[in-house]
Amino acid sequence: MRPxxxxxxxxSSACGGSEEARRLxxxxxxxxxxxxxxxxxxxYSFAGSxxxxxxxxxxxxxxxxxxxxxxxxxxxxxxxxxxxxxxxxTNRLVLIVPRENEAxxxxxxxLRQPGVRLVLGDEGVPIGDYTRDALSxxxxxxxxxNTVSFEDDVKGVVSKVALDEADAGFVYATDAKAAADxxxxxxxxxxxxxxxxxxxxxxxxxxxxxxxxxxxxxxLSREGRAALREAGFGLP
Numbered sequence: 657m658r659p660x661x662x663x664x665x666x667x668s669s670a671c672g673g674s675e676e677a678r679r680l681x682x683x684x685x686x687x688x689x690x691x692x693x694x695x696x697x698x699x700y701s702f703a704g705s706x707x708x709x710x711x712x713x714x715x716x717x718x719x720x721x722x723x724x725x726x727x728x729x730x731x732x733x734x735x736x737x738x739x740x741x742x743x744x745x746t747n748r749l750v751l752i753v754p755r756e757n758e759a760x761x762x763x764x765x766x767l768r769q770p771g772v773r774l775v776l777g778d779e780g781v782p783i784g785d786y787t788r789d790a791l792s793x794x795x796x797x798x799x800x801x802n803t804v805s806f807e808d809d810v811k812g813v814v815s816k817v818a819l820d821e822a823d824a825g826f827v828y829a830t831d832a833k834a835a836a837d838x839x840x841x842x843x844x845x846x847x848x849x850x851x852x853x854x855x856x857x858x859x860x861x862x863x864x865x866x867x868x869x870x871x872x873x874x875x876l877s878r879e880g881r882a883a884l885r886e887a888g889f890g891l892p
């Protein structure tokens with residue numbers, strides 16, 4: 657192989673590796689998976705918002721943090737670890753049951769029945785906190801006695817119900833929509849709905865500030881809003 661051609665190939669290969677290394681790293685709540693993968697370009701890490709916040713606090717290399725609750729981003733903002741969070745979407749809580757619904761659950765009152773297997777998000781996880789808020793508003797905290805599993809994120813709740821390992825679970829409407837082939841949805845009264853708000857922030861220590869800010873603007877743009885609306889999110 658000619659020396660000049662070999663050199664050109666090596667430079668091309670190096671540039672390709674460098675381009676891959678420069679991809680934006682977005683940490684996002686698991687409930688955003690189906691929407692964010694449509695926004696091509698960044699590398700995504702999906703998990704519970706609280707877990708992602710802990711990783712950022714411990715120095716994980718993230719450029720953008722999108723959470724299912726304002727709580728974790730606000731905490732990081734107060735510690736100077738992210739820039740001021742911005743609200744980009746809303747959601748609502750629903751109750752899901754397996755398609756067969758052998759427990760014959762029709763609403764909150766049925767969750768009190770002996771033997772009902774309820775699965776919830778863990779305390780401190782956004783979906784878990786929103787669920788406890790809704791149950792408190794409904795005066796139905798006693799249904800917690802039938803909980804058989806506490807999950808780290810909303811995807812865990814959906815999975816347990818879809819696999820018929822639980823009779824019911826509280827999830828976001830968007831996750832219920834994504835799992836429509838495997839679960840049935842029971843709407844909750846508007847009076848007990850918590851304010852489910854998603855916020856996004858640029859990580860203060862990111863060395864890709866311009867790209868990170870551009871991603872946030874893209875999320876708030878017509879393209880981002882269309883993707884969110886298509887997935888069933890509300891817009892602020």
